[in-house]
Amino acid sequence: GAGVSQSPSNKVTEKGKDVELRCDPISGHTALYWYRQSLGQGLEFLIYFQGNSAPDKSGLPSDRFSAERTGGSVSTLTIQRTQQEDSAVYLCASGPGGRHEQFFGPGTRLTVL
């Protein structure tokens, strides 16, 4: 079956512009996570959605970052007024919920010039 997909795969933007990153989770997965991975670093938790519950936004680094999950499926991560330090790979993962395995998408590589 189809795995987690993310788009775009690469995004180059200028400092100060807004960007939207999209994640399509595996069908039926109720849990959806966003992470950020900078070069040579581990995964930094950003936000977690579980079903219709309020998302856990505790990992968002600033108010320039926001995310939505519409209809319990597709999610969009928005970064406003991008900064050079936002350059990283943004990974989305979905899972069946609980403390089970997560399945990762291929990521979006964001470069802010």
Add this chain to the structure above:
Amino acid sequence: RKEVEQDPGPFNVPEGATVAFNCTYSNSASQSFFWYRQDCRKEPKLLMSVYSSGNEDGRFTAQLNRASQYISLLIRDSKLSDSATYLCVAILSGTYKYIFGTGTRLKVLA
């Protein structure tokens, strides 16, 4: 102190060698643990869950030591294809937040 810490390596080992990685976690309330594998410029993929009693999957063995707050991964008979970064993950009790370590890089040499 980071919540989950790993030796970044790299661990350079010859083919056929046995290699072990440890990962320490700071919060004693951590409840669930995993090992993920990440190849260069690829997404992480689950290698194995870590059970309290320890578990084995082929050449891979995972152990949990709650008293000392660490998990370990043992790889026997290393293959060239085992070269990757190995990420350990802990989940705090009462949460669904997966805390990843920064990873341990393994290079298996011919």
